[in-house]
Amino acid sequence: xxxxxxxxxxxxxxxxxxxxxxxxxxxxxxxxxxxxxxxxxxxxxxxxxxxxxxxxxxxxxxxxxxxxxxxxxxxxxxxxxxxxxxxxxxxxxxxxxxxxxxxxxxxxxxxxxxxxxxxxxxxxxxxxxxxxxxxxxxxxxxxxxxxxxxxxxxxxxxxxxxxxxxxxxxxxxxxxxxxxxxxxxxxxxxxxxxxxxxxxxxxxxxxxxxxxxxxxxxxxxxxxxxxxxxxxxxxxxxxxxxxxxxxxxxxxxxxxxxxxxxxxxxxxxxxxxxxxxxxxxxxxxxxxxxxxxxxxxxxxxxxxxxxxxxxxxxxx
Amino acid sequence: xxxxxxxxxxxxxxxxxxxxxxxxxxxxxxxxxxxxxxxxxxxxxxxxxxxxxxxxxxxxxxxxxxxxxxxxxxxxxxxxxxxxxxxxxxxxxxxxxxxxxxxxxxxxxxxxxxxxxxxxxxxxxxxxxxxxxxxxxxxxxxxxxxxxxxxxxxxxxxxxxxxxxxxxxxxxxxxxxxxxxxxxxxxxxxxxxxxxxxxxxxxxxxxxxxxxxxxxxxxxxxxxxxxxxxxxxxxxxxxxxxxxxxxxxxxxxxxxxxxxxxxxxxxxxxxxxxxxxxxxxxxxxxxxxxxxxxxxx
Numbered sequence: 282x283x284x285x286x287x288x289x290x291x292x293x294x295x296x297x298x299x300x301x302x303x304x305x306x307x308x309x310x311x312x313x314x315x316x317x318x319x320x321x322x323x324x325x326x327x328x329x330x331x332x333x334x335x336x337x338x339x340x341x342x343x344x345x346x347x348x349x350x351x352x353x354x355x356x357x358x359x360x361x362x363x364x365x366x367x368x369x370x371x372x373x374x375x376x377x378x379x380x381x382x383x384x385x386x387x388x389x390x391x392x393x394x395x396x397x398x399x400x401x402x403x404x405x406x407x408x409x410x411x412x413x414x415x416x417x418x419x420x421x422x423x424x425x426x427x428x429x430x431x432x433x434x435x436x437x438x439x440x441x442x443x444x445x446x447x448x449x450x451x452x453x454x455x456x457x458x459x460x461x462x463x464x465x466x467x468x469x470x471x472x473x474x475x476x477x478x479x480x481x482x483x484x485x486x487x488x489x490x491x492x493x494x495x496x497x498x499x500x501x502x503x504x505x506x507x508x509x510x511x512x513x514x515x516x517x518x519x520x521x522x523x524x525x526x527x528x529x530x531x532x533x534x535x536x537x538x539x540x541x542x543x544x545x546x547x548x549x550x551x552x553x554x555x556x557x558x559x560x561x562x563x564x565x566x567x568x569x570x571x572x573x574x575x576x577x578x579x580x581x582x583x584x585x586x587x588x589x590x591x592x593x594x595x596x597x
Numbered sequence: 598x599x600x601x602x603x604x605x606x607x608x609x610x611x612x613x614x615x616x617x618x619x620x621x622x623x624x625x626x627x628x629x630x631x632x633x634x635x636x637x638x639x640x641x642x643x644x645x646x647x648x649x650x651x652x653x654x655x656x657x658x659x660x661x662x663x664x665x666x667x668x669x670x671x672x673x674x675x676x677x678x679x680x681x682x683x684x685x686x687x688x689x690x691x692x693x694x695x696x697x698x699x700x701x702x703x704x705x706x707x708x709x710x711x712x713x714x715x716x717x718x719x720x721x722x723x724x725x726x727x728x729x730x731x732x733x734x735x736x737x738x739x740x741x742x743x744x745x746x747x748x749x750x751x752x753x754x755x756x757x758x759x760x761x762x763x764x765x766x767x768x769x770x771x772x773x774x775x776x777x778x779x780x781x782x783x784x785x786x787x788x789x790x791x792x793x794x795x796x797x798x799x800x801x802x803x804x805x806x807x808x809x810x811x812x813x814x815x816x817x818x819x820x821x822x823x824x825x826x827x828x829x830x831x832x833x834x835x836x837x838x839x840x841x842x843x844x845x846x847x848x849x850x851x852x853x854x855x856x857x858x859x860x861x862x863x864x865x866x867x868x869x870x871x872x873x874x875x876x877x878x879x880x881x882x883x884x885x886x887x888x889x890x891x892x893x894x
Contacts, residue, residue, distance in 0.1 A: 309714050312794050316710025319703045320726065323763020328729055331740035338740060345746070391634070397627055407880065408635045411642065414876045416823035418841040419869045423645045426858055432657050434644045441660065466638065473884055518731070526733045529825045533845055547735045554739050555830060563739045571736045578731060 332571075338564035345558060356565040366566070368541050369549040372457060376545070377524035380464045385516055388468040392475035393505060406476075413469030421533035424463050425450065428534075450535050453542040460530060460543060471516045478512030479505065510589045518581055522574055546570060649673070649862035656858055669859070676863035684836065685843040689822060692757045692839060696821035699762035701813050707764040708772035709798045713784060723773075730766040735826075742830060756831045757824070761817075768813050775809040776802060811882040819872045840868045 314321075339356055343349035360366050395406050412420065427434045428449035436446030447455040482505060490500050506513070528547045531537055537544040537552075550570070554563035643663065648656070649672055651665040710716075711723050734741075745756045783805075784797045792800065803810070825841045832838060838846065844864055876883060 306715070310716035313710050313714035313716030313719065316714060316794070317707050317722065319762065320707045320764040320769065321722075323760065324725065324729065326744075327741060327760050327763065328732065328737060331737035331744070334740035334743070335737065338743075345743070394627055394631055394634075397624075399624060399627055399631075405631045405635060406884075407877070409638055410876070410884075411873065412638060414819065414872050415642075415869045416825075416841055416872065418823070418825050418844050419645075419865045422844060422861060422865050423641055426648070426861070427641055427644065432858070434640065434661075437661055466641065522731060522733060526735060528735075532825075532829075547733075550735060550738075551826075551830075554742070560739055560743065567736050567739055570733070574731070574733065574736075 335564040335567050338561050339568050341561040343560040345560060349561070352561065356562050359562065360565055360569065365541060365544065365549060369544045369546045372542070372544055373525060373527070373546040375457060376461060376464075376527065377521055380461045381517065381520040381524055383461065384464055384468045385471060385513060385520060387465055388471035388516065389475050389506070389509070389513070390501075391468065392472045392479055393501060395472070396476055396479040409472060410469040412466045417529040418533060420463075420467065421530050424466075424530075425534045428459050451539060453540040456535055456539060456542045460527075460534070463530070471520065474516055475509060475512050478509035482508045507590050511591060514581070514585050514589045518578060521577055521581070525570060525574055645862050645865055648859055649676075649866050651859050653859060672859050672863045673867070676860040677867065679860065680843055680847060680864075681836075682843075682867075685838050685840050688754070688837060689839040689841075692754050692828075693818055693821040695754070695758040696761050697814055697817045699758050700765040700768055700817045701810060703762050703764045704768035704772055704813065705803070705810070706798070708769045708776060709794070709802065711769065712773045712776035713781075713797070713802075714794065726766050726769055730770060738830070745831065751831055752833045752837065753831075754837065757827050758821070765817070768816075771813065772806065772809060775806040779805045808882055811879060815875055815879050815883045818875055822872050844868050 338349070340351060340353060341349040342352045342355070391409060395402060395409065399405075415423075426432070430436055430446060430448045430451065433446075433449070435449070439446040449459045450456050486504050486508075487500055490504055495503065526547055527545045528551065531543045531545050531548050532551070535543040537548050546566075547570075550563055550566045553559045553566060647661075647663050647665060650668045650670065651662075651672075652667055652669050655662070655665065711719065711726070741756075741760075742751075745751055748755075750756050750759075779802060783801050787797050787801050823841065824839070825845070828839045828842045829845075832842060835846065847861065847864055
């Protein structure tokens with residue numbers, strides 16, 4: 282390639298200035314498309330194609346065994362009258378509304394603690410990140426036992442204080458709260474992102490505020506939070522999308538139960554597609570999921586103009 | 598934060614014992630909170646390891662013993678021989694290696710195109726890359742499955758890594774950021790010396806972004822190793838299970854309370870160990886990658 286390139290450039294040099302430049306630019310453009318071509322192919326085959334295909338599929342009934350049958354809007358009609366669909370939406374919405382802000386707040390507090398110059402701070406950072414590194418399946422398997430009412434770690438600890446623990450994953454009332462509590466354990470990624478944001482907050486601001494008599498709590502809300510608001514925004518968006526992707530934990534720990542108390546959206550989508558073989562119905566669900574995520578993301582971006590502060594002016 | 602007040606020396610001498618101690622108190626308080634937090638965070642991990650070493654007759658002791666007596670190392674032998682562990686490990690290693698090669702290699706080439714070459718529509722296409730970063734794969738899961746089924750790739754490893762050979766949006770984004778921080782004069786000098794674009798990428802840019810490549814290699818290792826949903830969808834025959842599928846299959850016939858929890862925990866420790874070790878040894882690169890994604894996100 283390089284030899285050919287040299288030859289080409291050499292030939293072009295002898296010509297007039299304008300044609301040479303434009304043909305160099307053409308060559309560069311041609312190369313550019315060549316370099317990104319894997320992405321273009323991947324985008325068409327694994328993103329755009331499936332997106333279009335799933336629109337078409339959403340209007341069919343198809344169990345993969347017999348040929349697909351056109352059913353018009355029947356899937357969507359069924360979806361909006363399906364109590365399990367609404368249950369899945371409710372479970373996911375509760376999780377997104379409670380776990381995401383809770384985890385963000387905990388991660389920001391933790392990051393502020395970890396952002397100090399203390400002896401052994403590196404060890405603390407490693408410890409708090411450790412749960413995030415564990416495979417989701419391992420986390421699910423271990424926590425399933427930790428929540429075990431009789432021999433689990435949590436109820437054993439509660440028993441030391443003579444508090445009778447709930448049935449956790451076996452109780453319709455406590456299963457979702459159990460998963461929300463558990464989500465606090467894996468806030469490592471958000472914490473690391475906050476740490477990166479906090480390192481851009483000048484220490485002088487805190488010192489000046491401290492001299493003016495602002496306590497740590499006040500400084501946290503008035504200085505830290507506004508200055509790391511871009512990181513909060515990033516974590517909020519990724520956390521929200523993540524909430525709509527929750528699968529492994531309920532699949533392994535509860536199977537969606539008891540009484541569908543932990544039937545997350547993607548879990549129900551998975552069951553429809555791969556347990557019941559309702560490909561059309563699952564595609565309709567996937568499209569609803571897509572619309573929900575787009576709408577929520579757009580709303581977040583709109584709202585962000587009111588509270589996200591970019592030190593360098595508008596964000597790129 | 599606490600040692601920043603400049604106090605005249607004379608004044609320091611006049612300070613009471615308590616005032617001097619209290620200057621270190623915020624640090625002490627932070628240590629106390631962090632230590633307590635560490636205990637809470639480590640408790641489930643410690644519990645997992647502790648349970649994995651317990652004798653079957655001591656599983657349900659109350660109050661639970663953190664350090665088991667006797668320590669049963671043979672739980673690990675039993676857990677790993679209860680299933681064809683090495684077969685699952687090899688499957689997982691193969692899929693993980695292919696995922697790493699595919700996603701890092703292709704993203705490197707694609708990111709170079711976006712960062713260094715000018716072509717019409719480049720910025721719009723890059724916005725599209727960013728948009729796909731926010732698209733959960735579950736949205737396209739069903740048609741993608743049908744596509745792979747049509748190709749007769751279901752129950753093979755191919756669906757688990759072939760898509761990664763077409764670039765990973767997050768990696769493309771990250772590498773482009775790193776490429777943009779390398780002075781363009783380096784490329785131009787090389788180009789004048791007759792270096793092709795491919796040569797510039799492999800000989801000039803790759804050595805400059807080695808830390809980023811290390812971070813991406815670690816990310817792709819951990820994601821592939823931990824992946825559960827893709828293998829669950831695509832792998833049917835148990836001979837092709839990955840470790841995460843095996844761990845799930847290991848637990849499913851067990852009722853809660855049945856006394857095999859020690860074996861479950863031993864298997865869990867083994868499955869968790871490789872990503873944890875990789876993280877310990879390459880922490881710096883990994884954290885760097887996470888931070889960049891957040892700052893520029």
